[in-house]
Amino acid sequence: MAEYIGHTKIDKNGKIIAIQSLRDHLLNSKKYAEKFGSELNIAHVTGLAAILHDLGKYRSEFQDYIKTGNEKRGSIDHSTFGGAFIKEYVTDYIQLNECDPNTRFNLQMLQNILMNAIFSHHNTNGLKDYLLTSNKSPFLERIQNFLDSKKNVNELKIIKNIFYSDVMSKANLDDYFNQAFTEFKRIVENILTNKDTTLPNLAMLGNYVYSCLLDADRTDAANFEYGKEVLNQNNSQKIFKTYYRRLVDKLDDMNKGKISQINQYRAEMSQECDDFATKKSGIYTLSLPTGGGKTLASMRLSLKHSILHNKKRIIYVLPYITIIEQNARVFREKLNNNENDTTNILEFHSNISQKLNTQYSNISHKQNNFEFQNLMDLAEDNWDSPIVITTMVQFLNTFYSSGTKNRRRLHNLCNSVIVFDEIQKLPIETTALFNYAINFLQEICNCNIILCTATQPALDKINDPKLNISKNAEIISDLDERIDQFKRVKFINKMFSNGRKSDLTCDEAAVKIFEATAKTDSILAVFNTISATEKVFTKLNELLIENNVQIPVYYLSTRMCPAHRKDVIKDIKNRLEENQPVICISTPLIEAGVDISFKSVFRSACGLDSIIQTAGRCNRNSETDCGYVYLISIKKEEENLERLKTIKAGQEIMLDMITSQQADITNLLDKNVVAQYFNIFYKKENLNGLTQGKRVGEYNLSDYVFRVGVKENNINTVPFSDFETIAKNFEVITQNTTSIIVPYGNKAKDIIAEINGVVKNKSDLKDLMKKAQSYIVNVYKNVFDTLDKERALEVISPENSNTAIYALKEGYYNEYTGLTTQFNADCVANIIF
Known part of the structure; x- marks a missing residue:
């Protein structure tokens, strides 16, 4: 029998140098999909999708294309045939x-899940929509268009016979399908036990199957492309046991001998977390006061729970505005005994590659001749490390965003402990979609969910959907007492003068900070925008130079790559530990996830949660009797919050609470004040429909989860969500951002150079992509456009691919403030593009 080709490997001259048979690819994909699907006990369901997904490659037309490469990539349909096969089979x-009727309905649900996963395994926007607001069904249209073609129907008959002969006999497929259907009925029965979450959980189940198929397909393709096994084979249980013992020993060492009172409180709460780990998986809250040690306490809980309940992974999710590398550094140091040892611990900031934006004519594009074959997609990480530290943006993207590399990771969330640190920073407009995802992960995927913060946002109080937080969910007992124990700052209201609001310019704010240096030489100042932060930083430096005051001033913002921010924070910490003078001017990124302590803090007006988090960077370890937090207000024209609607809403509510005396400057840490703040916040935002997601026509994104089933052409569509519409419209941040690798230091320059063509072995690419995570800056479209006009960007991925990796040219990265849109010759070193 003739050998049918699944994949080819092409050299730089366009010559085929290796072939993978289609049979091997289908069987290998089935093996991986079974492994992934076994986490939900649906190994045969996911295996069935995998073994049929590339059935259309048996077409003679496709075989001619893959041998000659004469047709445009993607122009020959091979995805619909597998879906049509399973429809006919069912x-x-x-x-x-x-x-x-009940069995028929379950069979048709299984059929549709498999069909859609197979249809969509090359669709950048995910699963096809089952039903649009116009009552059209792209899903039904896809299969109907196929069936309307006699050529397709005849080809399918030929392909079926080849498949039964080449891959799996009809008898074996019958047996395999029966096992798949048994698994499917069992999981649907589980989903039906909670009527409130039945529809969204059915939707998520389809997404889960899709994720398993994507990862199985890409994993086998990567194995063939790289010439080695790329699937992570780590023994998580063994790793977690080692890490747990190591962490507990280090915590015990910290508490030997005489320890401070505040460290004693931390040790007690850490032990409470350890004790709580025995409880069954659920959705729990960890409401440690700021400075209470929740980073290590939550990891201790996660490791022990993972051991006792046989979890395969720990996912640590931080807000998109924080510095995740700080937590990663702490975990690496405590668990791997070396802050630079990334073994078993993935620090994932964002996808590095993205679609090449051809509208930008000024971006240099390196010439390449070899076939790219989705190499960058294969190299992007699929989160199979035992411990993954990532952002809320990336977490939500696994469920809702465009890009198959995002959805590919979804199944790896299953049977994990997922910790959401600083959960109050969840973008308000994503609340409903977040709740859907978390309910599915806990109820169906057996995840243990920990919501960490000193200011719990009461997500269970939001209806439609309601987050199903477990009974007796709070991990820490006697919270009121713990909050009192951690009161170590005094708030001073500088937002008003003589009963009237007193707004400052950025220059005036810099003067206030400068004047404070007469009393203290350890100051943090946090502002809401990058623009205001830069203005204050610049003016303060001028004042210090003019007055010959020798205090170093550091700057922090998201215009700096993670490695740069890490170095700056390390320098600041060293100075603080040595009691040397230091000032830090920062955007809000420092207010969460950074273990640092200043004697005095200035905070631009914002929401209560941000005020409390910023206060947590003041007198953190009770170094003095009392630290001081000065609340100031910046003029609107200098700190424009029109595009930062959540920050603006929080600021307005906080000012109203203070002026109406609902909150007193002396009791901002009181949990009742916090609860009142969030109650007002959610009511205010619900009136604007923000918690329901972005508007799409007359509907909200979350409405798509409740599409009713329809009967059309004798095909029942099940009440699943329209993931393609969501993917086209979903964004965690209000503007799309683009990831750019920046030339910060020699390591970054070496990575850029290697990706740009020095790499000799493709198997090294995935490692390079991981290393590049520390040198990424995400920029909004307006900044990207400016960089394009300045000719400041280089595309360092092959030209004949629609995938781009953007690199910033030297001269556009400042050693103090990071990425800049204006060329500076002082920033230039030697690098070849």
Whole structure:
């Protein structure tokens, strides 16, 4: 029998140098999909999708294309045939077995899940929509268009016979399908136990199957492309046991001998977390006061729970505005005994590659001749490390965003402990979609969910959907007492003067900070925008130079790459530990996830949660009797919050609470004040419909989860969500951002150079992509456009791919403030593009 080709490997001259048979690819994909699907006990369901997904590659037309490369990539449909195969198979199955209505409905649900996963495995926007607001169904149209073609129907008959001969006999497929259907009925029965979450959980189940198929397909393709096994084979249980013992020993060492009172409180709460780990998986809250040690306490809980309940992974999710590398550094130091040892710990900031934006004519593009074959997609990480530290943006993207590399990771969240640090920073407009995802992960995927913060946002109080937080969910007992124990700052209201609001310019704010240096030489000042932060930083430096005051001033913002921010924070910490003078001017990124302590803090007006988090960077370890937090207000024209609607809303609510005396400057840490703040916040935002997601026509994104089933052309569509519409419209941040690798230091320059063509072995690419995570800056479209006009960007991925990796040219990265849109010759060193 003739050998059918699944994949080819092409050299730089366009010559085929290796071939993978289609049979091997289908069987290998089935093996991986079974492994992934076994986490939900649906190994045969996911295996069925995998073994049929590339059935259309048996077409003679496709075989001619893959041998010659004469056709445009993607121009020959191979995805629809596998879906059409399973539709025909299930139709015959129903007729042969005289199924009752309930069985028929379950069979058609299984059919549609498999069809859609197979249809969509090359669709950048995910699963096809089942039903649009116009009552059209792209899903139904896809299969109907196929069936309307006699050529397609005839080809399918030929392909079926080849498949039964080349891959799996009809008898074996029948047996395999029966096992898949048994698994499917069992999980649907589980989903039906909670009527409130039935529809969204069915939607998520389809997404889960899709994720398993994507990862199985990409993993096998990567194995073939790289010439080695890329699937992580780590023994998580062994790793977690080692890490737990190591962490507990280090915590015990910290508490030997005489320890401070505040460290004693931390040790007690850490032990409470350890004790709580025995409880069954659920959705729990960890409401440690700021400075309470929740980073290590939550990891201790996660490790012990993972050991006791056989979890495969720990996912640590931080807000998109924080510095995740700080937590990663702490975990590496405590668990790997070396802050630079990334073994078993993935620090994932964002996808590095993105679609090449051809509208930008000024971006240099390196010439390449070899076939790219989705190499960058294969190299992007699929989160199979035992411990993954990432952002809320990336977490939500696994469920809702465009890009198959995002959805590919979803199944790896299953059977994990997922810690959401600083959960109050969840973008308000994503609340509903977040709740859907978390309910599915806990109820169906057996995840243990920990919501960490000193200011719990009461997500269970939001209806439609309600987050199903477990009974007796709070991990820490006697919270009121713990909050009192950690009161170590005094708030001073500088937002008002003589009962009237007193707004400052950025220059005036810099003067206030400068004047404070007469009393203290350890100051943090946090502002809401990058623009205001830069203005204050610049003016303060001028004042210090003019007055010959020798205090170093550091700057922090998201215009700096993670490695740069890490170095700056390390320098600041060293100075603080040595009691040397230091000032830090920062955007809000420092207010969460950074273990640092200043004697005095200035905070631009914002929401209560941000005020409390910023206060947590003041007198953190009770170094003095009392630290001081000065609340100031910046003029609107200098700190424009129109595009930062959540920050603006929080600021307005906080000012109203203070002026109406609902909150007193002396009791901002009181949990009742915090609860009142969030109650007002959610009511205010619900009136604007923000918690329901972005508007799409007359509907909200979350409405798509509740599409009712329709009957059309005798095909029942099940009440699943329209993931393609969501993917086209979903964004965690209000503007799309683009990831750019920046030339910060020699390591970054070496990575850029290697990706740009020095790499000799493709198997090294995935490692390079991981290393590049520390040198990424994400920029909004307006900044990207400016960089394009300045000719400041280089595309360092092959030209004949629609995938781009953007690199910033030297001269556009400042050693103090990071990425800049204006060329500076002082920033230039030697690098070849």
